[in-house]
Amino acid sequence: MATLNSKIPDGPLAEKWTNYKAIQKLVNPANKRKLDIIVVGTGLAGASAAASLGELGFNVKAFCYQDSPRRAHSIAAQGGINAAKNYQNDGDSVYRLFYDTIKGGDYRSREANVYRLAEVSNNIIDQCVAQGVPFAREYGGLLDNRSFGGAQVSRTFYARGQTGQQLLLGAYGALSRQIHKGTVKIFTRNEMLDVVLVDGKARGIITRNLISGEIERHAAHAVVIASGGYGNAFFLSTNAMGSNGSAAWQIYKKGSFFANPAFVQIHPTCIPVHGSFQSKLTLMSESLRNDGRIWVPKKQEDAEAIRAGKLKPTDIPEEARDYYLERRYPAFGNLVPRDVASRAAKERCDAGFGVGTGLAVYLDFTDAIQRLGKEVVEARYGNLFQMYEKIVDENPYETPMMIYPAIHYTMGGTWVDYELMTSVPGLYSIGESNFSDHGANRLGASALMQGLADGYFVLPYTIQNYLADEIRTPKISTDLPEFTEAVKNVQDRLYRLMNIKGKQSVDSFHKKFGLLLWDLVGMSRNKEGLQKALKNFKLLKEEFWKDIRIPGEPEEMNPELEKASRVADFIEIGELMARDALNREESCGGHFREEFQTEEGEALRNDKDFMYVAAWEYKGPDKDPVLHKELLKYENIEVKQRNYK
Amino acid sequence: MSNIFTSSIGKKLMMALLGIFLVLFLLVHLGVNLLILMDSRQAFNVAAHFMAHNIVIKVFEIFLFGGFILHIFYGLILQVKNWLSRPIGYNKTNNSQTSFFSKFMIHTAVIIFIFLTIHMIDFYFKSKFTNAVEIVNYNGKEYHDLAALVLQKFKMPAFVIGYILSFVFMSFHLLHGFQSAFQTLGINHKVYTPIIKKIGIICTLIITVGFTIIPLYVYFFK
Amino acid sequence: MDLTLKIWRQENARAKGKFVTYQVTDISPDSSFLEMLDVLNQQIIDKLEKPVCFDHDCREGICGACGLYINGRPHGPDSAVTTCQLHMRKFKDGDTIVIEPWRAKPFPIIKDLVADRIAFDKIIHAGGYISVNTGGVPDANAIPIPRNLAEISMDAAACIGCGACVAACKNASAMLFVAAKVSQFAVLPQGKVEASERVKAMVAKMDELGFGSCTNTGACEAECPKEISLSHIARLNREFYTAKIC
Structure with a gap:
């Protein structure tokens, strides 16, 4: 039976990754050519991993269900990507990013993994700039940063409201270059339906060609799952229509433990549901909360009148509005973390103070417009306001926006060790599809960071530690x-x-x-x-x-x-x-x-x-799964109760 | 460099350069034609003679013919390739916002080509290769009395109408072609492009109005 | 809203397609165009028939998967939107809507309204990137880039690769798509290093795949959901001449 060995390297926290790299096994160039790797998914994690592995000289096969790798749902991330560059001289550091991520995750993630993430975050920005990702810049020509999700430092790099798109296109470019060179073979409109284990090791996948319906076999020395999260289980979420948890679920059934499935993130600023025909929810960047004020009516009868269309939000006088986040959390106000903001909105709506269909609260820019002027507000949020107006047909400059929380991201996922390997040898899981870095709650602008960290800078090293022992394994036959x-x-x-x-x-x-x-x-x-x-x-x-x-x-x-x-x-x-x-x-x-x-x-x-990771082991269709606990040890950080009051 | 014209952009470059060249020629041609509005036919005939016999102009003429032929040749190649790029068309015709006349470049081109053929037969070939044009004598030198031929043609209503219509279509061709040529050359600028577009419209107006008033004037006043 | 839909149905790549007329009733003006098609497909499934296939994924206008030619316009009668962002309030009760797939030789039909846009990927494979390996790159702030150039680059980089430019163009030209990628890199110092090789390779691939040529009609710019400007095509032309002549 597989056991939970997280394989965290020895040594002080800050030296673990360096130490690991110093002693890990590598594969020499002549042998890399003989080794095949399958990567399922071409989002930030998958595309960057496939490209980097191709550059190293491995034979890579990359799969995506979309018609092009460029369409993976990483593309929809708006806000930005964190890195501990400290370009703003505001006191940021690798340790602080590590600390914020652990704390934001409510002390349910692994210290060593998160520290490594913070460590490589700077390399990601360098890499992306070199690829031609057009990040926002200051007038002096240097990179601009913004503060995001209530962080005390400005460490978020962004490309308008399309950071995910630009980073993905960067990785897609790198991937395209390898496809052109022939090191990566791309299979589009191809969905993985099962993983194949030979002698307990992952040796290939079974896919369905979505055009012809043919079932295809693909063999390799290692398999990497980068297929994203399972948020679409809820039907209505901010995920793409095709986003699914099936690859992660199939490997679970073949022995990969599934960790912390209950940890899903609900994003507070989404456009509310407005009808049963609705197919998905649209997220609006959390940055809106920097200047918008969230409120519902103080009196229930006002809320009822608004729902019945008898009153307009602008009819409610200031004293009859309940700015509930500012009331409950005076220190952080509207900038409390996502989970806190989401629950507070639900609490008000459940209590009968919701507006719109009853499941919505107002996000009001009246004060911001008065304070900053319409031009400044437009410069900051113009594209979001436009998007809102296209969908809802209301002008946010004149009437408050309506928002409601929606399922957005899944922190839980396949259990992986420090090397990102699942509990099945030769089977890896990277990006959102693993559980590793965000604990019980992910901070804004950290998903892009994790996806690219795994794909560019972690997996290409750690996978070699496994493959170094596979150099004598001949090509795997699909006739097995x-x-x-x-x-x-x-x-x-x-x-x-x-x-x-x-x-x-x-x-x-x-x-x-x-x-x-x-x-x-x-x-x-x-x-x-x-x-x-x-x-x-x-x-x-x-x-x-x-x-x-x-x-x-x-x-x-x-x-x-x-x-x-x-x-x-x-x-x-x-x-x-x-x-x-x-x-x-x-x-x-x-x-x-x-x-x-x-x-x-x-x-x-x-x-x-x-204080443990709950890793579930599949035991069969009619049997209950077995829980394995990976105890979390915090040696470099003091565990505190989160307090945003 | 060698294979630039095998690419689609290279062919477009050729179209653009030749197009601008032909517009310039039209302006010169118009200058000569306007002389016919003078009381005496002599100025026109002398100018026409100069255009036909000056050695520099003769060399230039080769380029001009080459220009026409290449403009047509590359235009046809591109057009055929463009048609082949969409073998199955749409059921509902496109109603996107576009430069209107850009949709009819090949159609206006065909009309202009027909006009050009008739025009060449009527004037150029007659003067060059036949004796159909009468001879006049100024200061002891012989000249083809092309002016008389022009005046005679412009007294025929059908000819005048055909001539004017051709230039209306020419204006359609130029309204898109002029500014399009600059875009193809890679000139697109916040400040200068609107100016280029205006110059294009002015050029088109000068050419169309200029060439149109000549037959009208001749028909009604001469 | 009650609507009549005329939709292109085609079993597979080899089959001959035809238009089929459907009626949908009680459509909310607040629903998106694709949600309206969801309603239609539910009706079709209820009748035990095969639903209409169309590409779609993110449904928030960024993945570029959706793309329908609606009443003579790619992405339908609204500007700066993808099909998934088009809302039914842009139509009137009782309207007849003709829905066709993208039409272009390099975009063969796979099924119904699904066109194969792999040609776009092939153009990018030919050179639509900056050739840097992972690691070993300079610090991100090592090369300052003037803000206006970063903005121009971002304008071009906003392309989602949906193919509306090709669908709208009377010549089925892919110039706006190619221009957007060439332009994004051409204005950045990082991209200048291999600018010449990039533009030559991408244009050659574009021609080889059978896209038409640009006649500057402007239909692409008018229909681009990300409002990418024709000025990028002019820059592509400049880049191409420089690469070929110098």
Whole structure:
């Protein structure tokens, strides 16, 4: 049985990564050519890893379900990327970025990993600038920074509101260069459906060609999963329509532990839901909270009148408005971390003070416009205001915006050790799809940092420590019985799905499941709800496998089949989320258990019993997963209660 | 350098340079033509003679013919390639905001080409290769009385209408072509491009109005 | 809103396609165009037929996956939006909407409204990048870059590779797409090093793939969801001449 060995190198925190690199095994150039690596996903982590591994001389095969690697959902990140450059001379340092990330993650992430992340953050900025990423600049020609997500220093680099796009296009450029050179082979419109293990080691994947429906076999000496998070389980999220957790889920079923599935992030500034036809939620950059003030009416009757369309927000006088974040958290006000801001909005709406459909609060720029002038506000947020107006058809310069929290990011994911290897040898997980760096809550502008850190600067080193022992392994044949069996399993599953021929479409089912997941395993959870969720999800799973309807054939382009396969996994992921949330009897970061809160309604952590990573091991379709605990040790940081008052 | 004209951009460069060259020629041609509005036919005939016999102009003429031919040749190659770039068209015709006349460059080009052919037969070939043009004598030198030929043609209503219409289409061609040539040359500037566009419109107006008033004047007043 | 939809249906790349007319009723003016198509697809699935295939992913106007030719305009009757950002309030109750895929020789149809835009990737593979390996690069602030140049570069870099420029162009030209990438790097000192090789390789690939040539009609600029300007095409031309002549 696999055990949890995080393989954290010895030595003082600041020297661990240097020490690791000094003693790790490397593969010589002649041998690199003989080794094949599969990378699944071409977002920031996947594209940067595939490109870097290609540059080193490995044979890389990269896969994405989109029609082009450039469309991976990293592209939608708006705000920016953190780095400890201290260009602003405001006292930033590697240690401070490390400290902020651990604290922001509510002390549920690994010290060594996070320190390494902070350490390589500076290299990322250098790398991206060299690639021609057009970061914002000062008039003197040097890079501009902004403060983000309530950080005390300005360490966020940005490219307008399209930082994710620019970083991804940088990585896509690097990847394209390797494709041109022939070191990377790209497979677009190709979705991984299973991983193949030979003698306990990851040796390949089974994919479905999304154009022809053909099932394909691909072999390699190591497999890297960079397929993002599972936020789309909720149906409504800020994820792309195709974002899915299936690759991570398939490897879970083959022995990779799944860590902290309950830790999902809810982003406070999204455009609220406005109808049952809605297919996704649009996020607006958190930077809006730098100048916008969040409020709901003080009186319930005002809120009701607004919902009924009898009153407009501008009709509510100043004294009748409840700026609840400023009221509850005078020190941080509207800039409290994402999880705190989100829960506060839910609390007000649940209490009946919500506006719009009842599930929305106001984000008001009237004061900012008066203080700074319309031009300044326009220069800072013009593109966001325009986006809001396009979607909602209201002018935010004249009437307050409406916002509501939405599922945005999943901190949980495949358990990995210091080398980013999962509990299956030769199988790696990088970027959002692993659990490693953000603990229970991710800070703004840290996702891009982690994705690129893993892909450019961590995995290309650590994977060699494994591959150095594989240089004598000849090319893996796809004719091995393990491949044949995996293909059969994949095909059986697809035919089973096609043959259900029930009544419900995949989307209608997913909506139903997502809503239940949101209600019971969403922003706030309790024991009763989670137990109900576990029971309901089991029933829903049975219902799904009896009543889903997929038109068309498996041997053609069939988006309904793709979705069905993903939703089948989402239901199981939801089940594990509920199980993990039920097990974690404390409130921390994005995980809020109603039973565990202070008298003032703040999250109450339980460090004595739960300062661990919950890694779940799959035991079979009808068996409960087994929990493994990786205890977290904080040797370089004092564990404190987060306080934003 | 060697293979620049095999690329699409290189061909466009050729089109642009030749186009500007042909506009300049049109302006010179207009200058000569306007002489016909004078009371005496002599100035026009002398100028026409100069244009036909001066050695520099004769060399220039080779370039001019070459220019026309290449402009047409590259235009056709590009057009055919452009048609082939979309073998299956749209059901609903495009209604994007575009430079309107840009959609009809090939159509206006065909009309101009037909006009040019007739024009060459009527005047250039007649004067150069036949004896159909009468001879006049100024100061002991013989000149083709091309002016008489022009005046005679411009008394024919059908000819006048055809002539004017051709220049209307020419203006359509130039309205897009002039500014487009500069864009192709890589000249696009916040300040200068609007000026270039205005110069294009002025040039087009001068050419169209200039060439149009001649037959009208002749028809009604001579 | 009640609408009549005329949609291009095509089984696969080899099949002959045709327009099929559908009716949808009770569409919210606040829904996006793709959400309206979701409603249609639900109807089709309820009838046990195959839903309409179309590319889409982020549904917030940045991934560049969606792209439909709606009533004669790529991304439909609104400016500076992708199809997923187009909202039904831009239409009137009772309208007939004709929905076609991108049409261009280098963009063959895969199925229904799904066109294959791999040609764009191939152009980038040919040279749409700065050739630096991971690591070993100078400090990010080692080369100051004038702010206005960084802004021009960003204007061009905003391209999402959706292909609306090709779809709108009467010549199916990819010049705006190529220009955006060439321009992004041409104004930056990092990009100047291999500017000449880059522009030559990308233009050659563009020609080879069968895109038409630019006749400066401006349709691409008008339909670009990211409002990328024709001035970048002029810069591409300059870069190309410099590369070829100097």
